[in-house]
Structure formats: structure tokens, C-alpha cells
Amino acid sequence: MLKCRYYSKNTFLTAVFVVFIILTAHTQQLFAQVTGGSGFNLSLSEAVQFAKSQNKNVQAARIEESATGEDRKDAYRAALPTVNVSGSYQRFSDLTLFTEGLSHSTTGPRKPTPNAAALGVDALFNIYSGGRQRAFQKEQSSRLDLAKLNADDQSGNIALQTAGQYLDLVRLADLRKYIQDQLKRAQTRLKNINTLYKNQKVTKSDVLRAEVMLSNVELSLQQTENNISIANQRLDVMMNVPDSVRLNPTDSAAMPKPRPESLLQLIERAGISSFSVRKAAENVEIQRARVSGIQSANMPSLAFYTAYGLNYPNYLFFPSVNQAYAVGFVGLKAQYSISSLYHNKSKIAAGKLRVRELELQQQATADNITTDVKSYYIKYIEALNRISVNQRSVEQSQVNYRIVTAKYFNQLALLTDLLDADNLLQESRFNLIKAQTDALTIYYHLLYTSGNL
Incomplete structure (x- = not known):
């Protein structure tokens, strides 16, 4: 009996120990996953696409686009008939009649009854108003297109900033590696x-x-580590993720760069596809729609209207009858404002001048965009050439450092020469990283300016 109890006790302790080891290992695994010692790996394209959908400024711009869409729906619903339902009830006091001024008066009940009530429905449908409704719908449609462009522009701008922060993080990561x-x-x-x-x-x-x-x-090295932490937080903000999330770039500064020949089509279409040019074009359309709305005031308007109601008492007969009656009608209503011929003259002229003003601004914007895109293209080619030069500089500085190191430890060179060679190697590497990231930054600037980001 004692032996059996001894074995049972040992078996129980062994089971508890095994369970404890399993739970400890599982807890450590979960802790490693949560703390994420290696961080979250992210490529440049993934960072850009995530920021374009999750950034708070982009989300706000999309909400404004949805609100403008509702305004456009409201403009089209305004063409539907206007229907009103009304009802009323009155209880009149006794009627006081005065004779000979206010010196003599008699009081009696209101004929035929002191009660009055009405219940009715009326409708108005616009048949023609000189194109006012169509102009308003066109203006709201152009405003919706403008809101979409603003949202796309905001998305592209955030993508550009995210790419810049990501490349800054890449530059610092490579810089840390070379400093180590x-x-x-x-x-x-x-x-x-x-x-x-x-x-x-x-x-x-x-x-x-x-x-x-x-x-x-x-x-x-310490300064670079701090800069990496700051750049990581900025990238977290751009992507709308918690500040505690650590992002590790999977792309390096040496990532492939687009060939200059592939960018020529972007340059040719930049004067049309740019966000700024397209927004300027929508502003022109909005102003044209406003001019059409002003011009519609010079035209006659025609509307169909109808009403049907139940009234009490009957005032259609004389004397009035204490009874309820129902009656309705249908009709056409035509109206023309003669004063619009001179009231709207200056308004129309001012509207047309503003259209011309916006057209010139659109052309100026297209010219500036074309100049900027061509400038970025030239700078991009220059950056690619600088990469090639800096790559040769790194190779030469590495050979120079090995030579000076051998000379110093053979007592053939001074320590100053060795430290200068080390600094030259480090500087050439830094210049190469900067040239590589600058080329990609210019490329993303070109994409955004041409309206393709």
C-alpha cells in the first residue's frame, strides 16, 4: 500500500512538472511573438499602398468625397416634384361689432361656426426653368469629380511622404550597418x-x-540608432499604426531603379495627367456651370402644379354654410422676370471673365508641371550617374584603406593617413547610400507630380 502511494505521488509530480515546462515554453513563444524582437518586415511598395488606404488624412479626404457624392444626389433629387401636406384648425372667439366709432358694440358668435379646419396636399413640378436645374446638376457633378481628385491627390501626397520616410529609414539602416x-x-x-x-x-x-x-x-552609432527610432515613429504615423510597431525595411538603397527611358511617357502626359492640372480643369467646369445657372435667369420658367384639400366651413357660398367641402385643381404656372435682362448682365460678364481666368490658370499650371517633371527627369539621370561614380569611389577607397593600413602597421605611414583613409571609406559609402536613396526619392517625386502615384 505504501509503495503504491509512493508511485502515485511521483507520477503526479512528474505530470505537474511536464505541464509546467510546456506552459512555460508556450508562454515564451507567445511573448516572443508579441514583443516582435525582429519587428515587422515591410517593403517600399507595401508601405506606400498601406499608407494610401489607412492614413487619416486620406480617410478624411475619402469621407469628403462621399459627402460630395451625397450633395450630387441631392441636386438630382431636386428635379423631383415638390409635394406638401398641410393641416390647420382654428377656434374663433365671439365676434364684436362696433358702431359709431368705439362707443357702441354688440357681441355674437361667428357665423356659421366658431370652428375652422383645413387639410390638403399640393404638388409643384418644374417643367422648364431655362436650364437652371441642369446647370446645378453639372456643377455638383464637377464638384464630385474635384473631390475625387482631391482624395487621389491627398493619397498620392501621403504616398510620396511615406516613400520619403521609408527611404530615410533605409538610408539610416544602411548607415548603421556601415558604422558598425x-x-x-x-x-x-x-x-x-x-x-x-x-x-x-x-x-x-x-x-x-x-x-x-x-x-x-x-x-x-548611438545617434544613428536614435534617428532610426524617430524615423520609425514618423513612418508609423504616416501608415496610421501604433507607435510601438517596429518596421524593418526589406528593401535596401541598392534596390533596382527604373530606367530613364521608361519615364518618358510620364513626362509627355504630365501636362494632362497631373493632379493639379486636372483639378484646375474641374474648377473651369464648375465656373462654366455657374455661368449657365446665371444665364438661366434670363429665360422663362414653366411649372405644373396641383392641389386638393378638405376645408371646413364652406366659405364658397354666401352666406357661409356650416359644412365641410373638398375641392382640388390642376394648372400651369408660367413666369418671366423682365428685370433679369439688366440685373444679370454684369453677373454673366463677370462669370465669363472668371472662366477665362481659370483657363489661363490651368494652362499656367500645366506649364509649371511640365517644367517640374522635366527637371525631376534631369535630376534623376544625374542621380543615376552619381550612383555609378560613388560606386567606383567606394571601390577605390576600399583599396586605398587596405594599402594605408598595411603601410601604417609596417611603419611606412602615419596614423593620420590611416584615419583619413578610414574616413574617406566611410564618406564614400555614405555618399553612395545618399545617391541611391536620392534617386528613388526623385523618382517618387516624378510619379506624384505627373499624377501617377
């Missing part, structure tokens, strides 16, 4: 210089300068 390489070189260099100093082959000043160089690199 420089830190390893500085640590190895200081270790070797200390060895040379112990062997009395270099002076103490070389050791101190190497230590100062190492401290500067460490500070530069």
Missing part, C-alpha cells in the same frame, strides 16, 4: 595600436587618437 563595420575596424585598430605601443613602436599619441576615433564612432 567602422566600429569593428576602430576596435581592431586600437587593439593593434596598443600592441605596437607595448612594443614601443608607436607613441602614446597614436593610442589616444585611436581611442578618440573609437569614441566618435560609438557616438555616431
Whole structure:
């Protein structure tokens, strides 16, 4: 009996221990998933597309587009008949009659009854109003198109800013990698210089300068880490995700760049496809619709109207009869405002002048857009050439650093030459990263300016 109890107790403890190990491992796995030590991997195109749909400014612009769509629906519903239902009830006081001024009066009940009531329905349908309704509908349709363009423009602008923040994060990530390489070189260099100093082959000043160089690199790495955190938060805001989300770019500064020949079609159509040009064109259409609405006041209007009602008492007969009656009618109503011939003359002239003004602004905007796009294209080609030059500079600076390093540790060069060579290598790498990210930034500017982002 005691042996059985002993085995049962051991079995129970073993089971508890196994369950504890499983729960601990599962908890650690969940914690690793939640904390996301490696962060969330994201490509440039994914970041841009996510920001275009989730950014708060873009969402606000889409809401305004929906609101403008409702305004357009309201403009078309305004062409439907106007129908009113009305009802009333009155209870009259006694009737006081005065004779000889106000000196003599008699009072009696109101004939035929002190009660009165009415219940009726009337309708009005516009048949013709000189094109006023059509002009209003055209204006609201153009406003809806303008709201869509504003939303697309806002979306493209956010995409451009997101691409800039993403490329800034890419530049800093590559910069951190090169600074870490420089830190390893500085640590190895200081270790070797200390060895040379112990062997009395270099002076103490070389050791101190190497230590100062190492401290500067460490500070530069810390600064870069802080800049990465700031850039990550800015990108989180652009994409409307929590600030705690860590984004890791999967694209590098060396990602493929579009060939200049593939951008020529964008440049040719920039004067038409640009958001600014298209919005200017919609403003012209809105003003034209306003002019049509003003001109419609010079035309006659024709409307069909009808009514039917139940009234009490009957005032159609004399004397009035204490009875209810129902009656209705149908008819046409024509109206023409003669004063519109001189009241609207200046309004029409001012409206047409504003149309001309907006047309000139549209042409000026198209010219400016074409100039900007061509400028970006030239700068893009320049940036691609700068990449090629900086790539050769990196190769040459790497060879130069190896040569100067060998010379220094063979006592054939000064430490100043070695540090200069190290700084030159680091600067050439930084310039290459900047040239690569600048080229992509210019490319996205070109896409946005031409209305293709």
C-alpha cells in the first residue's frame, strides 16, 4: 500500500512538472511573438499602398468625397416634384361689432361656426426653368469629380511622404550597418595600436587618437540608432499604426531603379495627367456651370402644379354654410422676370471673365508641371550617374584603406593617413547610400507630380 502511494505521488509530480515546462515554453513563444524582437518586415511598395488606404488624412479626404457624392444626389433629387401636406384648425372667439366709432358694440358668435379646419396636399413640378436645374446638376457633378481628385491627390501626397520616410529609414539602416563595420575596424585598430605601443613602436599619441576615433564612432552609432527610432515613429504615423510597431525595411538603397527611358511617357502626359492640372480643369467646369445657372435667369420658367384639400366651413357660398367641402385643381404656372435682362448682365460678364481666368490658370499650371517633371527627369539621370561614380569611389577607397593600413602597421605611414583613409571609406559609402536613396526619392517625386502615384 505504501509503495503504491509512493508511485502515485511521483507520477503526479512528474505530470505537474511536464505541464509546467510546456506552459512555460508556450508562454515564451507567445511573448516572443508579441514583443516582435525582429519587428515587422515591410517593403517600399507595401508601405506606400498601406499608407494610401489607412492614413487619416486620406480617410478624411475619402469621407469628403462621399459627402460630395451625397450633395450630387441631392441636386438630382431636386428635379423631383415638390409635394406638401398641410393641416390647420382654428377656434374663433365671439365676434364684436362696433358702431359709431368705439362707443357702441354688440357681441355674437361667428357665423356659421366658431370652428375652422383645413387639410390638403399640393404638388409643384418644374417643367422648364431655362436650364437652371441642369446647370446645378453639372456643377455638383464637377464638384464630385474635384473631390475625387482631391482624395487621389491627398493619397498620392501621403504616398510620396511615406516613400520619403521609408527611404530615410533605409538610408539610416544602411548607415548603421556601415558604422558598425567602422566600429569593428576602430576596435581592431586600437587593439593593434596598443600592441605596437607595448612594443614601443608607436607613441602614446597614436593610442589616444585611436581611442578618440573609437569614441566618435560609438557616438555616431548611438545617434544613428536614435534617428532610426524617430524615423520609425514618423513612418508609423504616416501608415496610421501604433507607435510601438517596429518596421524593418526589406528593401535596401541598392534596390533596382527604373530606367530613364521608361519615364518618358510620364513626362509627355504630365501636362494632362497631373493632379493639379486636372483639378484646375474641374474648377473651369464648375465656373462654366455657374455661368449657365446665371444665364438661366434670363429665360422663362414653366411649372405644373396641383392641389386638393378638405376645408371646413364652406366659405364658397354666401352666406357661409356650416359644412365641410373638398375641392382640388390642376394648372400651369408660367413666369418671366423682365428685370433679369439688366440685373444679370454684369453677373454673366463677370462669370465669363472668371472662366477665362481659370483657363489661363490651368494652362499656367500645366506649364509649371511640365517644367517640374522635366527637371525631376534631369535630376534623376544625374542621380543615376552619381550612383555609378560613388560606386567606383567606394571601390577605390576600399583599396586605398587596405594599402594605408598595411603601410601604417609596417611603419611606412602615419596614423593620420590611416584615419583619413578610414574616413574617406566611410564618406564614400555614405555618399553612395545618399545617391541611391536620392534617386528613388526623385523618382517618387516624378510619379506624384505627373499624377501617377
